[in-house]
Amino acid sequence: MPQLxxxxxxxxRNLRSVELQPSNALNLIVxxxxxxxxxxxxxxxxxxxxxxxxxxxxxxxxNHAATGFTLFGTIRVxxxxxxxxxxxxxxxxxxxxxxxxxxxxxSAAELATEFPLxxxxxxxxxxxxxxxxxxxxxxxxxxxxxxxxxxxxWKSYVxxxxxxxxxxxxxxxSSTELMPWNRELCQLAVEITSMRQAVFTLFQEEFxxxxxxxxxxxxxTSTPALSFESGWKGEQTYEQQLEEHLERDxxxxxxxxxxxxxxxxxxxxxVPAVELLSRGQQKSVIVSLFMAEARVFSRLTGRKPVFLxxxxxxxxxTNNLSVxxxxxxxxxxxVFITAIDPDVITRCWPESTLADLKMFHVExxxxxxxx
Ligand SMILES: Nc1ncnc2c1ncn2[C@@H]1O[C@H](COP(=O)(O)OP(=O)(O)OP(=O)(O)O)[C@@H](O)[C@H]1O
Ligand SMILES: [Mg+2]
Numbered sequence: 001m002p003q004l005x006x007x008x009x010x011x012x013r014n015l016r017s018v019e020l021q022p023s024n025a026l027n028l029i030v031x032x033x034x035x036x037x038x039x040x041x042x043x044x045x046x047x048x049x050x051x052x053x054x055x056x057x058x059x060x061x062x063n064h065a066a067t068g069f070t071l072f073g074t075i076r077v078x079x080x081x082x083x084x085x086x087x088x089x090x091x092x093x094x095x096x097x098x099x100x101x102x103x104x105x106x107s108a109a110e111l112a113t114e115f116p117l118x119x120x121x122x123x124x125x126x127x128x129x130x131x132x133x134x135x136x137x138x139x140x141x142x143x144x145x146x147x148x149x150x151x152x153x154w155k156s157y158v159x160x161x162x163x164x165x166x167x168x169x170x171x172x173x174s175s176t177e178l179m180p181w182n183r184e185l186c187q188l189a190v191e192i193t194s195m196r197q198a199v200f201t202l203f204q205e206e207f208x209x210x211x212x213x214x215x216x217x218x219x220x221t222s223t224p225a226l227s228f229e230s231g232w233k234g235e236q237t238y239e240q241q242l243e244e245h246l247e248r249d250x251x252x253x254x255x256x257x258x259x260x261x262x263x264x265x266x267x268x269x270x271v272p273a274v275e276l277l278s279r280g281q282q283k284s285v286i287v288s289l290f291m292a293e294a295r296v297f298s299r300l301t302g303r304k305p306v307f308l309x310x311x312x313x314x315x316x317x318t319n320n321l322s323v324x325x326x327x328x329x330x331x332x333x334x335v336f337i338t339a340i341d342p343d344v345i346t347r348c349w350p351e352s353t354l355a356d357l358k359m360f361h362v363e364x365x366x367x368x369x370x371x
Pocket of ligand 2: 039
Protein backbone atom coordinates (compact mmCIF):
# COMPACT_ATOMS: atom_id res chain seq x y z
CA MET A 1 0.00 0.00 0.00
CA PRO A 2 -0.72 2.58 -1.33
CA GLN A 3 -1.95 1.22 -4.65
CA LEU A 4 -4.01 2.16 -7.65
CA UNK A 5 -6.64 -0.55 -7.97
CA UNK A 6 -8.61 0.74 -10.96
CA UNK A 7 -8.45 3.48 -13.59
CA UNK A 8 -10.94 4.54 -16.27
CA UNK A 9 -9.68 6.96 -18.90
CA UNK A 10 -11.68 8.88 -21.45
CA UNK A 11 -10.37 11.29 -24.13
CA UNK A 12 -7.04 11.80 -22.40
CA ARG A 13 -4.26 12.50 -24.96
CA ASN A 14 -4.60 9.72 -27.59
CA LEU A 15 -6.35 7.35 -25.13
CA ARG A 16 -9.98 7.43 -26.18
CA SER A 17 -11.75 5.09 -23.77
CA VAL A 18 -9.86 2.57 -21.67
CA GLU A 19 -10.27 0.86 -18.33
CA LEU A 20 -7.78 -1.23 -16.41
CA GLN A 21 -7.27 -3.01 -13.11
CA PRO A 22 -3.54 -2.92 -12.43
CA SER A 23 -1.54 -5.49 -10.53
CA ASN A 24 -0.54 -4.45 -7.01
CA ALA A 25 3.07 -5.32 -7.94
CA LEU A 26 4.54 -5.04 -11.44
CA ASN A 27 2.66 -3.48 -14.36
CA LEU A 28 4.29 -3.46 -17.78
CA ILE A 29 2.95 -1.07 -20.38
CA VAL A 30 4.25 -1.96 -23.81
CA UNK A 31 3.74 -0.70 -27.34
CA UNK A 32 5.30 1.04 -30.32
CA UNK A 33 6.48 4.64 -30.37
CA UNK A 34 3.55 7.03 -30.17
CA UNK A 35 1.07 4.32 -29.08
CA UNK A 36 0.13 6.01 -25.76
CA UNK A 37 2.36 4.41 -23.08
CA UNK A 38 3.58 7.65 -21.51
CA UNK A 39 0.04 9.05 -21.76
CA UNK A 40 -1.16 6.18 -19.58
CA UNK A 41 1.50 6.92 -16.93
CA UNK A 42 0.63 10.60 -17.19
CA UNK A 43 -3.07 9.87 -16.60
CA UNK A 44 -2.18 8.05 -13.35
CA UNK A 45 -0.13 11.06 -12.24
CA UNK A 46 -2.96 13.48 -13.08
CA UNK A 47 -5.57 11.35 -11.31
CA UNK A 48 -3.50 10.89 -8.17
CA UNK A 49 -1.95 14.36 -7.89
CA UNK A 50 -4.06 16.61 -10.08
CA UNK A 51 -1.11 17.59 -12.27
CA UNK A 52 0.83 16.28 -15.23
CA UNK A 53 4.57 15.57 -15.22
CA UNK A 54 4.74 16.72 -18.88
CA UNK A 55 2.87 20.01 -18.94
CA UNK A 56 1.26 22.66 -16.74
CA UNK A 57 -1.46 23.18 -19.34
CA UNK A 58 -4.50 20.96 -18.79
CA UNK A 59 -5.85 21.68 -22.26
CA UNK A 60 -2.90 19.81 -23.83
CA UNK A 61 -4.23 16.66 -22.16
CA UNK A 62 -7.63 16.78 -23.86
CA ASN A 63 -7.88 14.48 -26.88
CA HIS A 64 -7.78 16.58 -30.06
CA ALA A 65 -11.15 15.24 -31.21
CA ALA A 66 -12.90 15.71 -27.84
CA THR A 67 -14.24 18.60 -25.75
CA GLY A 68 -12.87 17.31 -22.43
CA PHE A 69 -11.13 14.44 -20.66
CA THR A 70 -12.34 12.39 -17.69
CA LEU A 71 -10.36 10.15 -15.35
CA PHE A 72 -11.83 7.93 -12.65
CA GLY A 73 -9.93 5.69 -10.33
CA THR A 74 -9.75 3.94 -7.01
CA ILE A 75 -6.74 4.09 -4.76
CA ARG A 76 -6.02 2.02 -1.70
CA VAL A 77 -4.28 4.23 0.82
CA UNK A 78 -4.09 2.04 3.89
CA UNK A 79 -5.64 4.56 6.25
CA UNK A 80 -9.31 5.22 6.91
CA UNK A 81 -11.23 5.09 4.64
CA UNK A 82 -9.21 2.28 3.11
CA UNK A 83 -10.21 3.07 -0.47
CA UNK A 84 -10.75 6.43 -2.08
CA UNK A 85 -12.63 7.09 -5.30
CA UNK A 86 -11.04 9.83 -7.34
CA UNK A 87 -12.36 11.68 -10.35
CA UNK A 88 -10.95 14.51 -12.42
CA UNK A 89 -12.29 16.12 -15.56
CA UNK A 90 -11.38 19.19 -17.57
CA UNK A 91 -13.11 20.56 -20.64
CA UNK A 92 -12.02 22.92 -23.43
CA UNK A 93 -13.92 25.77 -21.74
CA UNK A 94 -11.50 25.53 -18.83
CA UNK A 95 -13.83 23.90 -16.29
CA UNK A 96 -11.88 21.67 -13.94
CA UNK A 97 -13.71 19.26 -11.67
CA UNK A 98 -11.93 17.22 -9.01
CA UNK A 99 -13.84 14.81 -6.77
CA UNK A 100 -12.76 12.60 -3.90
CA UNK A 101 -15.38 10.05 -2.83
CA UNK A 102 -17.99 12.01 -4.74
CA UNK A 103 -17.35 15.37 -3.02
CA UNK A 104 -15.78 18.26 -4.93
CA UNK A 105 -12.32 19.40 -3.83
CA UNK A 106 -10.53 22.53 -4.97
CA SER A 107 -7.04 21.14 -5.09
CA ALA A 108 -5.66 17.65 -5.42
CA ALA A 109 -2.55 18.66 -3.44
CA GLU A 110 -3.79 16.91 -0.29
CA LEU A 111 -3.69 13.60 -2.11
CA ALA A 112 0.07 13.88 -2.48
CA THR A 113 0.43 12.94 1.19
CA GLU A 114 -1.85 9.92 0.97
CA PHE A 115 -0.67 8.65 -2.39
CA PRO A 116 3.13 9.02 -2.57
CA LEU A 117 4.23 8.78 -6.18
CA UNK A 118 7.73 8.71 -7.63
CA UNK A 119 7.98 9.54 -11.33
CA UNK A 120 11.15 8.78 -13.26
CA UNK A 121 11.36 9.73 -16.93
CA UNK A 122 13.77 11.32 -19.43
CA UNK A 123 13.41 14.57 -17.51
CA UNK A 124 15.03 12.93 -14.48
CA UNK A 125 18.43 13.41 -16.12
CA UNK A 126 17.97 17.00 -14.95
CA UNK A 127 19.02 15.68 -11.53
CA UNK A 128 22.53 15.54 -12.96
CA UNK A 129 22.39 18.06 -15.79
CA UNK A 130 20.03 20.68 -14.44
CA UNK A 131 20.10 23.45 -11.87
CA UNK A 132 19.88 22.91 -8.10
CA UNK A 133 16.09 23.41 -8.35
CA UNK A 134 15.56 19.83 -9.65
CA UNK A 135 17.69 18.23 -6.95
CA UNK A 136 16.07 20.34 -4.25
CA UNK A 137 12.56 19.41 -5.38
CA UNK A 138 13.53 15.75 -5.64
CA UNK A 139 15.09 15.64 -2.20
CA UNK A 140 12.36 17.72 -0.56
CA UNK A 141 9.77 15.15 -1.76
CA UNK A 142 11.34 12.84 0.80
CA UNK A 143 11.71 15.42 3.56
CA UNK A 144 8.07 16.45 3.03
CA UNK A 145 6.89 12.84 3.38
CA UNK A 146 8.95 11.86 6.41
CA UNK A 147 9.08 15.09 8.45
CA UNK A 148 5.58 16.28 9.24
CA UNK A 149 6.63 19.78 10.30
CA UNK A 150 8.48 20.38 7.04
CA UNK A 151 5.47 21.49 4.97
CA UNK A 152 4.37 24.24 7.39
CA UNK A 153 7.93 25.35 8.00
CA TRP A 154 8.70 25.55 4.28
CA LYS A 155 5.48 27.48 3.53
CA SER A 156 6.33 30.07 6.21
CA TYR A 157 9.90 30.29 4.92
CA VAL A 158 8.76 30.95 1.33
CA UNK A 159 6.31 33.63 2.55
CA UNK A 160 9.09 35.25 4.57
CA UNK A 161 11.54 35.29 1.63
CA UNK A 162 8.87 36.84 -0.62
CA UNK A 163 8.19 39.55 1.92
CA UNK A 164 11.88 40.27 2.46
CA UNK A 165 12.41 40.42 -1.33
CA UNK A 166 9.66 42.99 -1.80
CA UNK A 167 11.20 45.09 0.99
CA UNK A 168 14.61 44.79 -0.67
CA UNK A 169 13.12 45.93 -3.98
CA UNK A 170 11.36 48.89 -2.36
CA UNK A 171 14.87 50.15 -1.56
CA UNK A 172 13.62 52.09 1.47
CA UNK A 173 14.49 49.59 4.13
CA SER A 174 17.39 50.11 6.49
CA SER A 175 19.22 47.17 7.95
CA THR A 176 17.48 47.72 11.33
CA GLU A 177 14.06 47.59 9.70
CA LEU A 178 14.95 44.32 7.98
CA MET A 179 16.16 42.80 11.24
CA PRO A 180 12.86 41.13 12.34
CA TRP A 181 12.49 39.55 8.90
CA ASN A 182 16.07 38.31 8.97
CA ARG A 183 15.50 36.83 12.40
CA GLU A 184 12.36 34.94 11.36
CA LEU A 185 14.04 33.75 8.17
CA CYS A 186 17.01 32.46 10.14
CA GLN A 187 14.89 30.60 12.62
CA LEU A 188 13.01 28.84 9.81
CA ALA A 189 16.17 28.20 7.76
CA VAL A 190 17.85 26.54 10.73
CA GLU A 191 14.81 24.28 11.26
CA ILE A 192 14.59 23.39 7.56
CA THR A 193 18.32 22.64 7.38
CA SER A 194 18.25 20.39 10.41
CA MET A 195 15.32 18.38 8.95
CA ARG A 196 17.04 18.12 5.57
CA GLN A 197 20.35 17.19 7.13
CA ALA A 198 18.83 14.38 9.21
CA VAL A 199 17.09 12.89 6.17
CA PHE A 200 20.21 13.34 4.04
CA THR A 201 22.31 11.15 6.35
CA LEU A 202 19.91 8.22 5.83
CA PHE A 203 19.52 8.96 2.14
CA GLN A 204 23.27 8.97 1.54
CA GLU A 205 23.65 5.64 3.32
CA GLU A 206 20.93 3.99 1.18
CA PHE A 207 22.27 5.52 -2.03
CA UNK A 208 25.75 4.11 -1.41
CA UNK A 209 24.35 0.66 -0.72
CA UNK A 210 22.12 0.62 -3.81
CA UNK A 211 24.74 2.00 -6.18
CA UNK A 212 27.40 -0.48 -5.10
CA UNK A 213 25.32 -3.27 -6.70
CA UNK A 214 25.81 -1.89 -10.23
CA UNK A 215 28.78 -2.93 -12.31
CA UNK A 216 30.44 -1.14 -15.19
CA UNK A 217 32.88 -2.17 -17.85
CA UNK A 218 35.24 0.67 -16.99
CA UNK A 219 35.38 4.17 -15.57
CA UNK A 220 33.48 4.51 -12.30
CA THR A 221 35.27 2.50 -9.70
CA SER A 222 33.88 4.31 -6.70
CA THR A 223 30.39 5.39 -5.74
CA PRO A 224 29.57 9.01 -6.66
CA ALA A 225 29.83 11.24 -3.62
CA LEU A 226 26.68 12.99 -2.43
CA SER A 227 26.91 16.12 -0.33
CA PHE A 228 24.25 18.38 1.10
CA GLU A 229 24.60 22.17 0.86
CA SER A 230 22.38 24.22 3.11
CA GLY A 231 22.19 27.27 0.81
CA TRP A 232 24.81 29.40 2.54
CA LYS A 233 28.50 28.79 3.02
CA GLY A 234 31.22 29.58 5.51
CA GLU A 235 31.79 29.62 9.20
CA GLN A 236 29.41 32.45 10.09
CA THR A 237 25.77 31.92 11.00
CA TYR A 238 23.06 32.48 8.39
CA GLU A 239 21.98 35.65 10.23
CA GLN A 240 25.49 37.13 10.05
CA GLN A 241 25.72 36.25 6.38
CA LEU A 242 22.36 37.83 5.59
CA GLU A 243 23.73 41.04 7.14
CA GLU A 244 26.88 40.76 5.05
CA HIS A 245 24.98 40.13 1.83
CA LEU A 246 22.54 42.99 2.44
CA GLU A 247 24.00 45.49 -0.07
CA ARG A 248 24.30 42.80 -2.71
CA ASP A 249 20.75 41.56 -2.08
CA UNK A 250 19.44 45.14 -2.35
CA UNK A 251 21.10 45.51 -5.76
CA UNK A 252 19.80 42.13 -6.90
CA UNK A 253 16.32 42.76 -5.47
CA UNK A 254 16.14 39.31 -3.88
CA UNK A 255 17.56 37.17 -1.07
CA UNK A 256 20.55 35.44 -2.65
CA UNK A 257 21.34 32.93 0.11
CA UNK A 258 19.23 30.59 2.21
CA UNK A 259 17.33 27.30 2.25
CA UNK A 260 15.75 28.13 -1.12
CA UNK A 261 19.25 27.77 -2.61
CA UNK A 262 20.09 24.43 -0.98
CA UNK A 263 21.60 21.72 -3.19
CA UNK A 264 22.40 18.06 -3.26
CA UNK A 265 25.80 17.85 -4.96
CA UNK A 266 26.53 14.67 -6.93
CA UNK A 267 30.21 14.36 -7.75
CA UNK A 268 32.65 11.79 -9.09
CA UNK A 269 36.31 12.28 -8.37
CA UNK A 270 35.53 15.85 -7.23
CA VAL A 271 33.86 16.91 -10.50
CA PRO A 272 30.12 17.05 -11.26
CA ALA A 273 29.05 13.46 -12.07
CA VAL A 274 27.52 14.54 -15.39
CA GLU A 275 30.94 15.61 -16.70
CA LEU A 276 32.48 12.19 -16.17
CA LEU A 277 29.85 9.48 -16.42
CA SER A 278 28.56 7.60 -19.46
CA ARG A 279 24.84 7.82 -20.17
CA GLY A 280 24.22 4.34 -18.73
CA GLN A 281 26.24 5.20 -15.64
CA GLN A 282 24.22 8.40 -15.27
CA LYS A 283 20.98 6.44 -15.52
CA SER A 284 22.26 4.04 -12.84
CA VAL A 285 22.95 7.02 -10.55
CA ILE A 286 19.46 8.38 -11.21
CA VAL A 287 17.75 5.05 -10.57
CA SER A 288 19.81 4.69 -7.37
CA LEU A 289 18.69 8.14 -6.20
CA PHE A 290 15.05 7.07 -6.68
CA MET A 291 15.63 3.72 -4.96
CA ALA A 292 17.36 5.42 -2.03
CA GLU A 293 14.45 7.81 -1.71
CA ALA A 294 11.94 4.94 -1.70
CA ARG A 295 13.99 2.97 0.84
CA VAL A 296 14.26 5.85 3.30
CA PHE A 297 10.57 6.60 2.81
CA SER A 298 9.66 3.01 3.48
CA ARG A 299 12.03 2.73 6.48
CA LEU A 300 10.61 5.81 8.17
CA THR A 301 6.92 5.52 7.34
CA GLY A 302 6.39 1.78 6.87
CA ARG A 303 4.60 2.63 3.59
CA LYS A 304 5.62 2.10 -0.04
CA PRO A 305 5.63 4.74 -2.76
CA VAL A 306 4.07 3.94 -6.14
CA PHE A 307 6.54 4.13 -9.05
CA LEU A 308 5.86 5.45 -12.54
CA UNK A 309 8.96 4.57 -14.59
CA UNK A 310 8.84 5.80 -18.16
CA UNK A 311 11.06 3.94 -20.61
CA UNK A 312 13.05 2.31 -17.81
CA UNK A 313 15.13 -0.11 -19.94
CA UNK A 314 16.67 2.52 -22.22
CA UNK A 315 20.40 3.11 -21.58
CA UNK A 316 20.70 0.16 -19.16
CA UNK A 317 22.42 -3.11 -20.03
CA THR A 318 21.00 -6.46 -18.91
CA ASN A 319 23.18 -6.71 -15.81
CA ASN A 320 22.26 -3.30 -14.53
CA LEU A 321 18.59 -3.69 -15.43
CA SER A 322 18.61 -6.89 -13.34
CA VAL A 323 19.95 -4.86 -10.41
CA UNK A 324 17.01 -2.47 -10.81
CA UNK A 325 14.67 -5.47 -10.96
CA UNK A 326 16.04 -6.85 -7.72
CA UNK A 327 15.82 -3.55 -5.87
CA UNK A 328 12.30 -2.81 -7.08
CA UNK A 329 11.12 -6.30 -6.19
CA UNK A 330 12.60 -6.00 -2.69
CA UNK A 331 10.73 -2.74 -2.16
CA UNK A 332 7.36 -4.44 -2.84
CA UNK A 333 5.95 -1.24 -4.30
CA UNK A 334 3.32 -1.03 -7.00
CA VAL A 335 5.27 -0.26 -10.16
CA PHE A 336 4.23 0.91 -13.64
CA ILE A 337 6.94 0.54 -16.29
CA THR A 338 6.70 1.51 -19.94
CA ALA A 339 8.87 -0.27 -22.48
CA ILE A 340 8.92 -1.00 -26.18
CA ASP A 341 10.07 -4.60 -25.73
CA PRO A 342 8.58 -6.40 -22.70
CA ASP A 343 11.09 -9.27 -22.87
CA VAL A 344 13.91 -6.93 -21.86
CA ILE A 345 12.15 -6.45 -18.51
CA THR A 346 10.87 -9.98 -17.95
CA ARG A 347 14.32 -11.45 -18.64
CA CYS A 348 15.82 -9.22 -15.95
CA TRP A 349 13.21 -9.49 -13.16
CA PRO A 350 13.45 -12.15 -10.43
CA GLU A 351 11.32 -15.15 -11.45
CA SER A 352 9.35 -15.06 -8.19
CA THR A 353 7.98 -11.55 -8.80
CA LEU A 354 6.76 -12.30 -12.33
CA ALA A 355 3.77 -14.20 -10.94
CA ASP A 356 2.20 -10.85 -10.04
CA LEU A 357 2.98 -9.26 -13.40
CA LYS A 358 0.26 -7.67 -15.49
CA MET A 359 1.08 -6.63 -19.02
CA PHE A 360 -0.86 -4.02 -20.98
CA HIS A 361 -0.45 -3.65 -24.75
CA VAL A 362 -1.04 -0.14 -26.01
CA GLU A 363 -1.87 0.33 -29.68
CA UNK A 364 -3.22 3.50 -31.31
CA UNK A 365 -4.61 4.72 -28.00
CA UNK A 366 -6.33 1.44 -27.17
CA UNK A 367 -5.20 -0.89 -24.37
CA UNK A 368 -5.44 -4.70 -24.19
CA UNK A 369 -4.43 -6.89 -21.27
CA UNK A 370 -1.88 -9.44 -22.46
CA UNK A 371 -2.46 -12.97 -21.25
N1 LIG B 1 -4.07 15.98 -26.80
C1 LIG B 1 -3.79 14.97 -27.61
N2 LIG B 1 -4.75 14.38 -28.37
C2 LIG B 1 -4.46 13.34 -29.19
N3 LIG B 1 -3.24 12.82 -29.32
C3 LIG B 1 -2.24 13.37 -28.58
C4 LIG B 1 -2.45 14.46 -27.69
N4 LIG B 1 -1.28 14.80 -27.10
C5 LIG B 1 -0.36 13.94 -27.61
N5 LIG B 1 -0.93 13.09 -28.50
C6 LIG B 1 -0.32 11.99 -29.25
O1 LIG B 1 -0.49 10.81 -28.48
C7 LIG B 1 0.40 9.83 -28.93
C8 LIG B 1 0.92 9.03 -27.76
O2 LIG B 1 1.94 9.73 -27.08
P1 LIG B 1 2.80 9.05 -25.93
O3 LIG B 1 3.80 10.02 -25.52
O4 LIG B 1 1.88 8.49 -24.91
O5 LIG B 1 3.46 7.84 -26.76
P2 LIG B 1 4.42 6.68 -26.25
O6 LIG B 1 3.70 5.38 -26.45
O7 LIG B 1 4.91 6.98 -24.90
O8 LIG B 1 5.59 6.76 -27.33
P3 LIG B 1 7.20 6.64 -27.19
O9 LIG B 1 7.53 5.17 -27.23
O10 LIG B 1 7.67 7.32 -28.42
O11 LIG B 1 7.63 7.31 -25.94
C9 LIG B 1 1.46 10.57 -29.75
O12 LIG B 1 1.25 10.29 -31.12
C10 LIG B 1 1.18 12.02 -29.45
O13 LIG B 1 1.53 12.86 -30.50
MG1 LIG C 1 6.78 7.53 -24.16
